Amino acid sequence: MLPSHEPSSSSSDGRLRKRLTSLTYGLLIIVGIVVVWSLVKYGSGVTNEALPAPMEVARAAWVNRGALIAATGITLEGALGGFFFGSVAAVGLAIVMASSPTVSRTLMPIVLVIRTTPVIAIAPLLTLVLGNGIATIFTVTALIIFFPTMVNAVLGLQSVPPGVIELMAIGNASRRDVLWRVRLPNALPFIFSGLQIGASTCILGAMVAEWIATESGLGYMILQAGAEFDIGLLWAAVLVAGLAAFVIFMLTGWVARRVTREGAWDEA
Amino acid sequence: MENAAEASDGPTSAAVKVSGVGRTFRLGRRELVALQGISFGVRDGEFVSIIGPSGCGKSTLLRLIAGLIAPSSGSISIGESTVREARAARKFGFVFQEPTLLPWRSALQNVTLLLELARRGSAAERRARGIELLELVGLGQFVDTPPAKLSGGMQRRVGIARALAVDPQILLLDEPFGALDEITRQQMNVFLQSVWTAQRTTALLVTHNVGEAVFLSDRVIVMSNGPGRIVGELQIDLPRPRDLTLLQDQRYFALAGQLTQMLFTSGVALQSAYS
Ligand SMILES: Nc1ncnc2c1ncn2[C@@H]1O[C@H](COP(=O)(O)OP(=O)(O)OP(=O)(O)O)[C@@H](O)[C@H]1O
Ligand SMILES: [Mg+2]
Numbered sequence: 001m002l003p004s005h006e007p008s009s010s011s012s013d014g015r016l017r018k019r020l021t022s023l024t025y026g027l028l029i030i031v032g033i034v035v036v037w038s039l040v041k042y043g044s045g046v047t048n049e050a051l052p053a054p055m056e057v058a059r060a061a062w063v064n065r066g067a068l069i070a071a072t073g074i075t076l077e078g079a080l081g082g083f084f085f086g087s088v089a090a091v092g093l094a095i096v097m098a099s100s101p102t103v104s105r106t107l108m109p110i111v112l113v114i115r116t117t118p119v120i121a122i123a124p125l126l127t128l129v130l131g132n133g134i135a136t137i138f139t140v141t142a143l144i145i146f147f148p149t150m151v152n153a154v155l156g157l158q159s160v161p162p163g164v165i166e167l168m169a170i171g172n173a174s175r176r177d178v179l180w181r182v183r184l185p186n187a188l189p190f191i192f193s194g195l196q197i198g199a200s201t202c203i204l205g206a207m208v209a210e211w212i213a214t215e216s217g218l219g220y221m222i223l224q225a226g227a228e229f230d231i232g233l234l235w236a237a238v239l240v241a242g243l244a245a246f247v248i249f250m251l252t253g254w255v256a257r258r259v260t261r262e263g264a265w266d267e268a
Numbered sequence: 269m270e271n272a273a274e275a276s277d278g279p280t281s282a283a284v285k286v287s288g289v290g291r292t293f294r295l296g297r298r299e300l301v302a303l304q305g306i307s308f309g310v311r312d313g314e315f316v317s318i319i320g321p322s323g324c325g326k327s328t329l330l331r332l333i334a335g336l337i338a339p340s341s342g343s344i345s346i347g348e349s350t351v352r353e354a355r356a357a358r359k360f361g362f363v364f365q366e367p368t369l370l371p372w373r374s375a376l377q378n379v380t381l382l383l384e385l386a387r388r389g390s391a392a393e394r395r396a397r398g399i400e401l402l403e404l405v406g407l408g409q410f411v412d413t414p415p416a417k418l419s420g421g422m423q424r425r426v427g428i429a430r431a432l433a434v435d436p437q438i439l440l441l442d443e444p445f446g447a448l449d450e451i452t453r454q455q456m457n458v459f460l461q462s463v464w465t466a467q468r469t470t471a472l473l474v475t476h477n478v479g480e481a482v483f484l485s486d487r488v489i490v491m492s493n494g495p496g497r498i499v500g501e502l503q504i505d506l507p508r509p510r511d512l513t514l515l516q517d518q519r520y521f522a523l524a525g526q527l528t529q530m531l532f533t534s535g536v537a538l539q540s541a542y543s
Contacts, residue, residue: 164368168385170361172356
C-alpha cells in the first residue's frame with residue numbers, strides 16, 4: 001500500500017539523453033529537407049523563380065539578416081497578440097454560448113458569418129475603424145484563429161458528467177462555482193487542443209493582416225520580395241515564418257502538458 | 269415496531285418524510301414508471317437501509333430525497349423544510365453510486381471540494397479536516413494522489429470521506445461499498461456505524477447486500493420493481509454498538525434469513541426482466 005511514483009532516480013540523466021536524441025532528430029530532419037530540396041532543384045529543370053537553391057536562400061537570408069530579424073519581430077508581435085486576444089475572446093464567447101442553448105442558437109449563426117467572411121472583404125472596414133496599425137493586425141489574426149478554440153471550449157464546458165453536476169448541486173454550488181471549479185477545469189484539455197490549432201495558424205494570420213493593413217513584417221516582406229523577383233529572400237521569409245509557427249506550436253503544447261498536470265486528464 | 273428514539277424525540281422528529289411519491293421517466297415515446305406510491309419516514313438519527321433488485325428505483329429515490337430531481341407525484345419533506353431548502357442549507361451528504369471524483373483534483377482536494385463551496389473554515393482548516401477524513405477511511409498515504417491512480421474501492425472511500433466532510437445531518441449512501449472486497453466492506457461498515465453514532469446523523473443506505481443491511485440498520489425497507497415500490501419493512505432490534513462478532517450471532521442470522529425471504533417472496537425482479 002505504498003503510493004506509486006514514477007521512477008524518478010535516473011530522471012536528470014534520462015531527460016538529458018532524451019533532449020539530445022530529439023535534437024539530433026531535428027537536425028537530421030533539417031539535413032534531410034535540404035538534401036531532398038537540392039536533389040529536386042538540381043535533378044530537374046526547375047527555374048530559379050519557382051524554386052531557388054538552398055544556398056541561394058541562405059545567402060539571401062544572411063545578406064538581409066537585419067531586415068529579416070526586424071520583420072520577424074513585427075510579425076511575432078502581431079501573431080502572439082492576435083493569438084492571445086483571439087483565444088481570450090474565444091473562451092469568453094464559449095462561456096457565454098455554453099451558458100444556455102438559446103444564447104448558443106442565437107450567437108452561432110453570427111459567429112459562423114464572421115468565420116466565413118473573407119478578411120479581404122472587410123479589410124476596408126477594419127482599417128477605417130482601427131487604422132493601419134497593430135489594432136488591425138491583432139483583430140485580423142484573432143478573427144482567423146479564434147474558431148477552433150471556441151468550438152472546443154464549448155464542447156469541454158458542456159461535457160461535464162451529469163453526476164458531477166449533481167455533486168455540485170448537493171454542495172449548493174452557485175453557477176459561478178460550477179463554472180470555475182468544474183466546467184473550466186473540465187474544458188482545459190479541450191481548450192488547449194483548440195489553442196494548438198490557433199498556434200499553428202497565428203503567424204499566417206498576422207501575415208494576412210500585414211498584406212491588407214500595414215507595410216511591415218514577414219508577410220509584407222514576402223509580397224515585396226515577390227514583386228522584386230528576389231526569390232531567395234522570399235523563401236527565406238517563408239522559412240522563418242514556418243519556423244516561428246513551429247516554435248509557437250511547440251511552446252503551446254509544452255504549456256498544455258504542464259498545465260494539465262502530467263495527464264491527469266487523459267486518464268480520466 | 270415502535271422505537272425508543274421516537275418516543276424521546278417527540279412527534280416532530282421525522283428527519284425525512286416521503287408521502288405517496290411517484291416518479292415517471294420519459295424514454296423516447298415510452299413512459300417508464302420508476303417509482304409508484306412510495307411512503308415512508310426516517311426518524312431523526314435513525315439508520316435505514318433500502319434493499320431491492322437492480323432497477324427498482326433505489327437511486328432515483330435517493331435523488332428525489334436530495335432534491336436532485338423532482339417527484340412526478342407526492343411530496344417529500346426534510347424535517348420542517350422542503351428538499352430544496354434542505355439542500356440549500358447543505359444538510360445532505362451524498363455518496364453516489366459512481367465515484368464521481370474530479371480527475372484534476374487530488375484525493376484531498378476532492379474531499380475538501382464541498383467545504384470550499386460552503387466557504388467553511390480557512391484553507392488550512394479544510395486541509396486538516398480533509399486529511400483527517402482520508403486517514404479515517406484508510407487513505408492517509410494517498411492524500412496527494414489523483415483519482416486515476418487509485419483503485420475503484422479507494423475512489424469509493426474518497427467519495428465517502430467527501431460526503432462526511434460537511435458534517436451532514438442526513439447521509440444518503442447509494443451502494444457505497446459495492447465495489448469493495450468483503451473484508452474492507454466489513455471494516456467500512458464498522459467505520460460507518462461509528463461515524464453515524466459519533467455525529468448523530470440520520471442515514472439512508474441503499475444496498476444489495478442483506479448482511480450489510482442487517483449489520484448497519486435500525487430498519488430495512490424492502491423494494492421491488494415493475495413499478496418500483498415498497499413491499500415490506502423489517503425492524504432490526506440488535507443492540508448497539510455492533511461489532512464483527514455480531515456476524516456469528518444467531519439473531520443476526522435469523523434477521524438476515526428473514527430479509528432474504530422477504531426479498532425472494534416479493535420476487536418480481538426476474539418476472540419483469542423476462543416480460
Ligand atoms: N434519468 C433517467 N432517465 C430515464 N430513465 C431513468 C433515469 N434514471 C433512472 N431511470 C430508470 O428508472 C429505473 C430505476 O433506476 P434506478 O437507477 O433508480 O435503479 P436502482 O434501483 O438504483 O438500480 P441499481 O441497483 O442497478 O443501481 C430504471 O428502469 C432506469 O432505467
Ligand atoms: Mg442505483
